[in-house]
Amino acid sequence: MRVKINVRSSFILGVAAFLGAASGLACYENSGSFQPVTYGARPWTPPDGWFSDNPYIPCATGYYVAIDATTCKGCTGPVAYALCTGVTTNQCTCGGPFWPGAECPKSIAVCCPNDFPPINWQENTKYSGPGWFGLSPSAATSTCP
Amino acid sequence: MSRTSLAILIAGSGLLVVYTARAQSDDKSPAELAEQPSQGPTPPVESAEQQSQEPAAPIALPTQPTTTPTPAPTPVNPWFVRPPFVLTAGAGADWKLTIYGFAEADAMRDSTRSFNDGLNNNVIAHPLTQAGRNPRLQATIRNSRLGFKAETPAFHSIRSSGVLEFDLFGNQPKVDGGGGSPGQPSGPGATTEAAYFNNAAFRVRHAYVKLEDPIVDVLAGQTYYLLGWQNYFFGSTCGFLGMPNQLFNRTVQLRLSHTFASNPINFEIAAGAFRPAQRDSALPDTQAGARLAINQWKGITTPGSGGTDARAASIGVSGMVRQFKVDPHAPLPAPTIPLIGWVIAANVLLPIIPAKDGTDRGNALTLTGEFVTGTGSADQYTGMTAGATMPNVYPLAPGTPIDYRGIALPNDVNGAAPIVGTPYTPNIDPGLVAFDRDERLHTINWQTFVVGIQYYLPPRGRAFISGNYSQGKSNNIASLFPPDSIRQTWVNALGVFRSSRYLDGNVFFDVTPAVRVGLSYQRVDQTLADDTKVHNNRFEMTFLYFL
Numbered sequence: 001m002r003v004k005i006n007v008r009s010s011f012i013l014g015v016a017a018f019l020g021a022a023s024g025l026a027c028y029e030n031s032g033s034f035q036p037v038t039y040g041a042r043p044w045t046p047p048d049g050w051f052s053d054n055p056y057i058p059c060a061t062g063y064y065v066a067i068d069a070t071t072c073k074g075c076t077g078p079v080a081y082a083l084c085t086g087v088t089t090n091q092c093t094c095g096g097p098f099w100p101g102a103e104c105p106k107s108i109a110v111c112c113p114n115d116f117p118p119i120n121w122q123e124n125t126k127y128s129g130p131g132w133f134g135l136s137p138s139a140a141t142s143t144c145p
Numbered sequence: 146m147s148r149t150s151l152a153i154l155i156a157g158s159g160l161l162v163v164y165t166a167r168a169q170s171d172d173k174s175p176a177e178l179a180e181q182p183s184q185g186p187t188p189p190v191e192s193a194e195q196q197s198q199e200p201a202a203p204i205a206l207p208t209q210p211t212t213t214p215t216p217a218p219t220p221v222n223p224w225f226v227r228p229p230f231v232l233t234a235g236a237g238a239d240w241k242l243t244i245y246g247f248a249e250a251d252a253m254r255d256s257t258r259s260f261n262d263g264l265n266n267n268v269i270a271h272p273l274t275q276a277g278r279n280p281r282l283q284a285t286i287r288n289s290r291l292g293f294k295a296e297t298p299a300f301h302s303i304r305s306s307g308v309l310e311f312d313l314f315g316n317q318p319k320v321d322g323g324g325g326s327p328g329q330p331s332g333p334g335a336t337t338e339a340a341y342f343n344n345a346a347f348r349v350r351h352a353y354v355k356l357e358d359p360i361v362d363v364l365a366g367q368t369y370y371l372l373g374w375q376n377y378f379f380g381s382t383c384g385f386l387g388m389p390n391q392l393f394n395r396t397v398q399l400r401l402s403h404t405f406a407s408n409p410i411n412f413e414i415a416a417g418a419f420r421p422a423q424r425d426s427a428l429p430d431t432q433a434g435a436r437l438a439i440n441q442w443k444g445i446t447t448p449g450s451g452g453t454d455a456r457a458a459s460i461g462v463s464g465m466v467r468q469f470k471v472d473p474h475a476p477l478p479a480p481t482i483p484l485i486g487w488v489i490a491a492n493v494l495l496p497i498i499p500a501k502d503g504t505d506r507g508n509a510l511t512l513t514g515e516f517v518t519g520t521g522s523a524d525q526y527t528g529m530t531a532g533a534t535m536p537n538v539y540p541l542a543p544g545t546p547i548d549y550r551g552i553a554l555p556n557d558v559n560g561a562a563p564i565v566g567t568p569y570t571p572n573i574d575p576g577l578v579a580f581d582r583d584e585r586l587h588t589i590n591w592q593t594f595v596v597g598i599q600y601y602l603p604p605r606g607r608a609f610i611s612g613n614y615s616q617g618k619s620n621n622i623a624s625l626f627p628p629d630s631i632r633q634t635w636v637n638a639l640g641v642f643r644s645s646r647y648l649d650g651n652v653f654f655d656v657t658p659a660v661r662v663g664l665s666y667q668r669v670d671q672t673l674a675d676d677t678k679v680h681n682n683r684f685e686m687t688f689l690y691f692l
Contacts, residue, residue: 035473035482035584035585035586036473036479036480037473037475037479037584038475038476038479038480039478039479039480041480061474061475061476061584062475062476085475085583085584085585086580086582086583086584087582087583088583090583118476119476119478120476120477120478121476
């Protein structure tokens with residue numbers, strides 16, 4: 001028994017779908033889009049004076065400064081983290097759960113359960129700018145649920 | 146992502162439909178079977194840089210068989226006719242194995258120590274370096290080639306063939322080898338010179354299966370990229386392809402194509418899924434193209450240094466879209482950075498003084514051209530990174546004192562030790578993307594063009610001359626690799642070029658129908674990221690024996 005199928009149409013449909021998918025990818029992303037450096041990171045504008053003296057020396061990717069969570073959009077806990085992305089500190093993330101090796105920021109004696117820094121990031125202990133951005137260490141610990 | 150996966154499934158389903166329909170039509174009448182086009186005498190298959198074109202007289206090596214048996218036309222100049230080496234088997238001698246290839250010896254002298262045997266797209270050594278101030282002489286047989294094409298009898302109008310082709314580039318230099326600039330080893334790199342040239346090892350070039358029927362052709366395996374309709378528009382040169390700034394590479398792919406054929410004009414469309422440049426993108430690269438050929442207007446062309454044949458005047462357009470998902474230069478785990486790479490290419494083959502067939506070479510003049518623009522596309526050019534590198538070190542601790550090179554000073558060595566999270570290992574090949582000083586990732590842009598001309602001298606065309614000019618430019622690589630980037634210790638602005646020009650002139654002579662000799666002058670000019678202008682002059686001679 002012979003099965004009649006319009007194979008030419010199938011081929012054309014397949015190729016058209018292929019090209020359509022490819023052209024759809026072109027709208028996916030570009031280098032101007034926001035590029036988070038850790039999960040949950042979002043844009044953050046540092047206050048005046050942060051890392052302004054020599055932008056190349058005091059800031060390196062992988063280091064954070066603890067900040068008042070109210071300055072990082074969407075955070076509900078007392079502590080958030082300003083993240084250095086090379087030249088500037090322009091991203092922040094909320095405090096998160098403990099991970100093996102996690103350490104509280106130096107000025108906070110005890111972290112609340114969801115106040116830990118992002119995985120594998122370390123505190124910029126040599127930072128000498130305004131810092132904390134309004135966050136009181138005692139206030140941070142006293143507000144643990 | 147899901148859209149692409151769906152498209153692949155649809156395309157694959159289309160294929161299954163095609164071949165299921167064929168398989169289910171076993172009850173065709175003898176008359177129907179008789180109408181199936183039989184496969185006529187098949188000329189030899191592949192050559193130096195030849196593939197996927199209509200067969201001509203049995204001289205050089207097309208692969209695409211004709212769909213109707215036609216008597217072989219009498220060649221204009223029988224001197225060029227070179228019979229193929231074909232082994233046959235089966236009662237009808239219709240199982241065929243064609244052996245093809247060539248032995249090649251080359252010698253080349255360069256004014257700098259910037260290149261291995263192939264110029265390709267290496268970076269010319271900075272004049273401040275030892276490599277930039279001293280010459281180099283190399284002799285090599287690595288461009289020799291051996292290939293096999295197997296063909297089996299048609300089955301319900303489906304013709305099948307398989308190709309295995311090798312050269313002797315098996316022992317590879319480092320990806321950035323030959324640069325000779327600071328941070329880059331000069332010469333063959335990973336092996337000794339003697340082993341590199343004398344113990345040349347097999348390397349696969351093509352390995353694919355091809356199914357052809359009147360509805361759709363399917364190619365699965367490794368062969369040329371579709372982008373640029375390789376190798377139809379290649380120019381002629383003694384140098385090893387690809388020339389600087391020329392689309393030239395091969396990879397694994399699944400390609401669908403169809404040619405709408407008529408006597409005056411052929412129109413071919415093709416699309417395929419290709420091995421992704423970055424496997425962690427988890428998506429195949431996609432390429433597609435269309436090509437128009439004017440069948441009765443043919444020009445003599447030699448892709449590379451062998452495989453001289455007549456090819457129809459043609460224009461082609463093609464494109465590529467791909468995705469990258471690159472780990473950020475930050476403590477991991479972290480969200481990958483998604484970027485898109487794309488390329489558009491236009492090609493032309495213009496027979497200015499046409500020819501009747503592949504042996505009608507005397508006084509034939511042919512022009513080839515290519516224009517390409519895109520981003521995240523360096524891998525489409527041979528050996529192309531332009532010196533762009535990815536980070537391989539940790540960020541230095543905040544406040545670490547550094548010297549003018551970005552190296553941590555001894556009094557704070559501990560602070561310079563890796564201290565941040567998981568080590569950064571790029572999950573992508575160099576040259577495609579780069580981080581700027583703000584750790585933002587960018588695809589690297591490239592715009593290139595190539596123009597080539599070939600003239601086959603009268604009376605018979607045994608001697609011919611060719612010339613090629615190419616140019617490439619990136620409008621963002623210099624800003625990604627700035628000379629003052631002392632904190633980015635992986636950045637070497639002395640070893641990154643932002644523009645490149647190439648010019649060559651070649652003379653070939655066919656001593657016998659199987660032996661060709663050639664002489665060539667090739668010049669490469671580059672502007673490095675620090676605005677230094679560098680150049681390399683190469684003189685090359687080549688000897689070829691075609692199987």
